[in-house]
Amino acid sequence: MSDAAKAYARVANTTAAPREIEAQALLKAANQLQDVVNKPDPTGVRTKEALLFNRKLWSIFMSDVLRDDNQQPLEVRQNIANIGIFVLTQTAALQINPQLDQFKSLIDINRNLAAGLSGRA
Template identity: 65%
Template sequence: MSSAAATYARNSKTTASPREIEAQALLKAARQLQDVVENWRGPDSRLTSAILFNRKLWSIFMSDAISDDNPLAAEIRQNIANIGIFVMKQTVEIQTDPAPEKLKSLIDINCNIAAGLSGRA
C-alpha cells in the first residue's frame, strides 16, 4: 500500500461524526474562554478572539436550529435556539463590562453540551 493510501486508510477510520465535530468545536471554544479566565489581564485580544470564536460557533448552531430542513424535533431545535440567545446576550454583557467570572456560564454551557453530544452526559 502506498504512503498516501495508508494515510487515507488511517484517517478514514478516525473521521469523527458530525456530533463529535460539534463537541470538539464547543470544547475548543471552552478551552479558549478558560484560558482567558486563567490568564486574565483585562479585556485584550485573547478575550476578543475567544468571544468571537464562540459567537460564530453559536451563530452556526442557531442558524441550523431554525433551518426548515433540520431533522431534529421542534422542541430540541427551540432549546438550541434559546441557549444560543442566552449565549449572545451573555457575550454582549461581557463585551460591555468584561470580567472573567462572566465567562464561566459560557464555558459550562459549551462543556455540558459537548458532553451530551459525545455521549458523556
Template identity: 60%
Template sequence: MPNAAQAYARTSQATAPPREIEAQALLKAARQLQEIQTNWTGPDKSMHKALLFNRRLWSIFMSAAAVDENPHPVEVRQNIANIGLFVMQQTVDMQMSPDPAKLKSLIDINCNIAAGLAGRT
C-alpha cells in the same frame, strides 16, 4: 460567515461524525474562554478572539437549528436557539463590561453540551 459554515460542513463530513465535531468545537471554545478566565489581565485581543470564536460557533448552531430540513424535533431546535440567544447576550455583556467571572456560564454551557453530544451526560 458562510465560509465558516462551509468549512465546518466539509470538515465534519471528512473526518468524524457531526456530533463529535460539534463536541470538539464546543470544547475548543470552552478551553479558549477558560484560558482567558484563568490568566485574566483585563480585556485584550485574546479575550475578543475567544468571544468571537464562541459567538461564531453558536451562530452556526443557531442557523442549523432554524433550517426546516433539520431532523431534530422542534423542541430541541428551540432549546438550541434559546441557549444560543443566551450565549449571545452573555457575550455582549462581557464585551461591554468585562469580568472574568462572566465567562463561567459560557464555559459551563459549552462543556455540558459537548458532554451530551459525546454521550457523557
C-alpha cells in the same frame, strides 16, 4: 468565511461524526474562554478572540437550528435556540464589558453540551 466557520469546516472534514465535530468545536470555545479566565490578557486580544469565536460558533448553531430542513424535533430545536439566545446575549455583553467572573456560565454550557454530544453526559 469567518475564522470560526473555517475552523468548523476544517474539523468537519475529518472522519468524525457530526455530533463529535460539534462537541469538539464547543470544547475549543470553552477552552479558549477558560484560558482567558486562567491567564487574563492585559491587552484583551485573547479575550476578544475567545468571545468572537464563541459568538461565531453559536451563530452557526443558531442558523442551523432555524433552518426549515433541520431534522431535529421541534422541542430540541427550541431548546437549542433558547440556550443560543442566552449564550449570544451573554457573549455580546462580555464583549462590551469583559468581567472574568461572568465567563463561567458560557464555559459550563459549552462543556456540558459537548459532553452530551459526545455521549459523556
